[in-house]
Amino acid sequence: MTTQAFFIGFFGLAAVWFGVVVFRTHSMMRSALALLFSQTALGAMFLGMQAEFLGVLQIMMMATEMSIMAIFMVMFMMDPGGLGEMEMTHQKRLSLVAGFVAFTGAAAVAVLFDWGPVVSVAPDAAQQTADLGLELLGRSMLIFETAGITILTAMIAATAVAILPIEAKTTTNEY
Amino acid sequence: MSIELILALMTGAALFGVGIYGALSQTNLVMIMMGVELILAGAMVNLLAFWRYLHPDVAAGQMFVLIIMTVMALEMAVGFGVAIARFRAKGSVEMEEARELKG
Structure with missing residues (x-):
């Protein structure tokens, strides 16, 4: 495995993990911060994929965007700290199935489709x-x-x- | 086949799946927007992976990533505009309470 593959895998895993944390915590602040970390990990992944401009842009844009989102979270929520552990989900089973089907479908296409020759050198x-x-x-x-x-x-x-x-x-x- | 391309596409697929789950399962408007952000992030990763590993000489791939970033910012702006209007009218951004769009 190359160094590039390691960094893509590492930051990709971090982005997905923080994406999951967004919906697993009761605290709105933690949700907003988890989304910020997820998007920042994506920015780092872009840097790993040698897209320097877009990587830096992603990190800068998402840092600003998620900070604003965190402020709105605190303003709108009755319990932004999540201490009351309010249930804020519905149709959980349907959502899980839809999410899993979407992931499986996209992953199957990614693995099974023949993408043709891969270019190893980027400008x-x-x-x-x-x-x-x-x-x-x-x-x-x-x-x-x-x-x-x-x-x-x-x-x-x-x-x-x-x-x-x-x-x-x-x-x-x-x- | 390149392991880097597969890793990137799998990351995109996972973010898309998590985003779909979040957008469908959450009752709060801001949390639904977070789900949509993750869906768009998944699309963005795929576009960049296609650019980097299949067509690095065509800058249109990067341009589409910029467009997705624009869409993310637009979604936030319009979403928060709607959220403020809703909060002012009803004192809440819970979408369970917004089944009747009578204002």
């Missing part, structure tokens, strides 16, 4: 970033621009949904 980091930039501003420009517009639309929509309506502001003194 160096600088070349990758240059290629990605050219791709984003060249052939995939339309997709990239659509993603930008979609982000802007989602930001405006999310803010519009979240802010208090004007009539509610004028009738209550709470806000």
Whole structure:
């Protein structure tokens, strides 16, 4: 087994394990932190796969995203520390079966399908970033621009949904 | 066949399965969003593995990973917008209580 395979396996296992912990703990803070560790392990796995730019981006983005998620968790939950050990699941058996079937199906395809010849050498980091930039501003420009517009639309929509309506502001003194 | 590719695809499959379980089993909106994040993470791992081990010379694979990251951020933004609206209206983000979408 190569060093690369070891790191991919190690960080992959860590990502899956922390993903499982997200749904096994009663504490919302621990859930958010477990998801953060899971996504960070994925970032490290990307680095192991020689995708330096995306690995670093993944770690930076997910650290920010999960910190915000943890704050929202504390704001929304009745018992963010999980001391009351509230049951927050339903249709557990169906969910387990669906999750297992999804994993088995995807794993079977991964193992049984013939993926063809594997390329062992990846372009160096600088070349990758240059290629990605050219791709984003060249052939995939339309997709990239659509993603930008979609982000802007989602930001405006999310803010519009979240802010208090004007009539509610004028009738209550709470806000 | 490359052991690295298989390891990466198995990781993606496992994250996808765990995410499906989380999204279906949780009653809290934020926890459901965490499940969806894991599903998207599984897809992201697969895309990067395909880029790295099958087509490292085509940057479109990396571009699709960027798009998935964008979708993850969008899901968070819209999800939290809905969560805030729901919390303000009903004082809870439990989805068991949100069967009737009457506002």
